[in-house]
Amino acid sequence: MIIGELARLAGLATSTVRYYEEIGLLPRAARASGRRVYGYETVNRLTVIAFAKQAGFTLAEVRQLLDGSASESRTGVRWRKLAAAKLVELEALEAQIGTMTSLLKEALRCGCVDLELCGKIVK
Amino acid sequence: MIIGELARLAGLATSTVRYYEEIGLLPRAARASGRRVYGYETVNRLTVIAFAKQAGFTLAEVRQLLDGSASESRTGVRWRKLAAAKLVELEALEAQIGTMTSLLKEALRCGCVDLELCGKIVK
DNA sequence: GTACGACTTCAAGTACGCTTGAAGTCAAGA
DNA sequence: TCTTGACTTCAAGCGTACTTGAAGTCGTAC
Secondary structure, eight states: OBHHHHHHHHTOOHHHHHHHHHTTSSOOOEEETTEEEOOTHHHHHHHHHHHHHHTTOOHHHHHHHHOOOSGGGGTTHHHHHHHHHHHHHHHHHHHHHHHHHHHHHHHHHSOOSOGGGOTTTTO | OBHHHHHHHHTOOHHHHHHHHHTTSSOOOEEETTEEEOOTHHHHHHHHHHHHHHTTOOHHHHHHHHOOOSGGGGTTHHHHHHHHHHHHHHHHHHHHHHHHHHHHHHHHHSOOSOGGGOTTTTO
């Protein structure tokens, strides 16, 4: 499989696939007359990457997640630790959004016309 | 008041205040022998900016919020519309975080060792 | 008068996740 | 053979919100 087909299967741009290789998210692909050649396992890897992105991991974190070097990676402890930490992050984010929402609602409840004169903000 | 004092009062770096002027968030300050001179109203403006940022507005949106040109700005309708729209955005964001959390929890519930072989992700 | 800190402008750098462009190579179809 | 489209590398650009650096000016204290 060449990059175009891989990208189609994964729903990505070819430039993205190259970028992932460049930042070490994908192992350097073998080349056949200069072109990258892939097996189906790379589709799986891209699926996992997409999943992790959706779950809120940055690409650098995804690299950690997929990194197979440590002993923990053989037991599945590694990614579980990272996932648990991300859950905590998400909780914090949720709380922050709650705060933003409260702030907005409070301002909306104020009858002021000009934000710069709003007693709930400027005090 | 000169930039250093304003920045101290607002809890910002002087570079940030200059940046805000550059992008039009603050009106261009008058200069006295080359230096920016401010009145206290600028502190209020920076307070509103900080509030809006906390509430999730981008700086470009804050500019909209503070923009006094339209007729709506005299009635307070303008910022209320923007705030209501932001509330909707925040709801969407919250939902997305809920999705991320579910994804993570589901993966954690799976007994798999290798994410690339996890049936809940790769399928 | 000189040292010092705070100020000035302008340009470039940072992080993140890509995309875009230039210039060139390769394989398949007409 | 020639065209076409997909590929290659390498470098630079985008958006957001700033920060940093260079090179120079200003005001105050000594």
